[in-house]
Amino acid sequence: xxxxEQHNALxxxxxxxxxxDNGLDVFVMPRRGFxxxxxxxxxxxxxxxxxxxxxxxxxxxxxxxxxAHFLEHQLFEQEDGHVFDAFAALGASVNAYTSHTMTxxxxxxTGELAPALDRxxxxxxxxxxxxxxxxxxxxxxxxxIRMYADQPRHRLSQNLLEGLYHAHPVRIDIAGTPGSIRRIxxxxxYACYDTFYHPSNMALFVVGDVHPDAxxxxxxxxxxxxxxxxxxxxxxxFPDEPPSVARPRTEATLPAARPLFAVxxxxxxxxxxxxxxxxxxxxxxxxxxAALGRGSRLYEELYRADLVDDGFSSRYQAGPNFxxxxxxxxxxxxxxxxxxxxxxxERLGAEGLPExxxxxxxxxxxxxxxxxxxxxxxxxxxxLFYHFMGGSLFDYLDVLQEITPDDANERLAEHFxxxxxxxxxxxxxx
Numbered sequence: 001x002x003x004x005e006q007h008n009a010l011x012x013x014x015x016x017x018x019x020x021d022n023g024l025d026v027f028v029m030p031r032r033g034f035x036x037x038x039x040x041x042x043x044x045x046x047x048x049x050x051x052x053x054x055x056x057x058x059x060x061x062x063x064x065x066x067x068a069h070f071l072e073h074q075l076f077e078q079e080d081g082h083v084f085d086a087f088a089a090l091g092a093s094v095n096a097y098t099s100h101t102m103t104x105x106x107x108x109x110t111g112e113l114a115p116a117l118d119r120x121x122x123x124x125x126x127x128x129x130x131x132x133x134x135x136x137x138x139x140x141x142x143x144x145i146r147m148y149a150d151q152p153r154h155r156l157s158q159n160l161l162e163g164l165y166h167a168h169p170v171r172i173d174i175a176g177t178p179g180s181i182r183r184i185x186x187x188x189x190y191a192c193y194d195t196f197y198h199p200s201n202m203a204l205f206v207v208g209d210v211h212p213d214a215x216x217x218x219x220x221x222x223x224x225x226x227x228x229x230x231x232x233x234x235x236x237x238f239p240d241e242p243p244s245v246a247r248p249r250t251e252a253t254l255p256a257a258r259p260l261f262a263v264x265x266x267x268x269x270x271x272x273x274x275x276x277x278x279x280x281x282x283x284x285x286x287x288x289x290a291a292l293g294r295g296s297r298l299y300e301e302l303y304r305a306d307l308v309d310d311g312f313s314s315r316y317q318a319g320p321n322f323x324x325x326x327x328x329x330x331x332x333x334x335x336x337x338x339x340x341x342x343x344x345x346e347r348l349g350a351e352g353l354p355e356x357x358x359x360x361x362x363x364x365x366x367x368x369x370x371x372x373x374x375x376x377x378x379x380x381x382x383x384l385f386y387h388f389m390g391g392s393l394f395d396y397l398d399v400l401q402e403i404t405p406d407d408a409n410e411r412l413a414e415h416f417x418x419x420x421x422x423x424x425x426x427x428x429x430x
Contacts, residue, residue, distance in 0.1 A: 015394070016029070023198070023228075023230075027203065042103065043102065048168070054194075069174050102384070105120060106377075113215075150254065157424070207376045260334075263338060301344070306332050369397055
């Protein structure tokens with residue numbers, strides 16, 4: 001099975017990629033001299049995939065919110081004991097996470113790669129769901145949901161997503177609700193597993209001081225004994241989502257030291273292609289850096305007025321059919337911060353982002369991205385995230401280098417508009 005090589009001249013890095021007969025995409029990035037080895041085994045299945053049509057079936061399936069996250073937890077419970085103990089015995093550290101669009105299982109080790117990789121492949125592909133195990137997990141996750149609901153920053157973010165979206169499941173907490181997870185059964189878990197945990201919907205990334213051929217030989221041998229059949233892609237079903245925001249403002253009161261403020265801007269239209277989505281993400285990041293970065297005029301004004309502090313942050317998040325920007329943090333006055341932020345974006349829209357600021361932020365972000373390639377975790381998880389989006393982490397770097405100040409100003413005018421904004425505020429009790 002031949003490798004396809006993806007090389008980036010700026011980074012001087014090469015990724016080896018191939019696809020097995022069962023559809024699994026395998027990526028290997030050799031990093032000579034690194035003591036640590038890192039692997040992540042991911043499925044393109046996240047919290048938003050709660051309604052779908054299984055391959056070969058006509059009827060749509062709707063499952064309880066939070067089931068992707070619940071399934072992730074349950075895979076760690078095996079007949080022969082808990083997975084964490086098995087990796088610890090190998091001198092490896094294992095973990096997992098569920099996002100809106102994917103679920104990933106990962107490990108790192110400074111020891112031998114092969115035994116830990118075998119264990120990763122085994123536990124992810126050998127589910128063991130029982131009524132008693134499910135009931136036990138319901139109690140654990142319900143407690144987790146209630147704990148997060150009482151955390152001001154989590155509630156701030158969740159309320160904002162509910163304000164931005166009318167119907168899209170990105171508005172629902174990744175863990176679900178106490179009511180939704182109580183409806184989860186072993187049968188539903190197996191149905192979701194059989195639908196989304198097929199190799200054709202999955203990918204493996206291995207990075208470190210490893211040899212691509214040795215990794216491929218091990219993975220191919222593992223898959224050969226599992227008798228996977230060909231599988232058509234899963235049809236994911238989503239409700240129609242209007243371009244408008246669902247609720248312009250949401251406030252809640254919780255125990256907090258200071259008020260918390262967040263504003264979100266909703267993408268009114270979906271990106272036309274994976275590369276356009278990459279470009280939109282890179283553009284938004286540059287706009288945020290030039291408009292509200294630490295050296296910007298607007299940030300300095302807000303900082304001197306004690307409306308923002310060093311914890312003020314911003315980020316763009318997107319999936320195959322949603323996209324939004326969120327920015328915020330602690331503040332002495334949420335109302336004044338909102339007013340001055342919106343006035344600042346209006347002023348920047350009229351004057352334009354300074355070209356020097358856009359170029360400075362562009363150079364800075366390219367430099368930071370290059371530095372991040374020293375992190376094996378960033379490389380592996382970043383590559384699979386963009387792979388499931390239809391692109392590559394290398395593509396993101398290319399797109400970031402191509403952007404012009406005019407492009408950034410167009411994105412500013414198109415995205416940061418008051419009619420596409422929603423606000424979330426947490427006020428301290430008493």
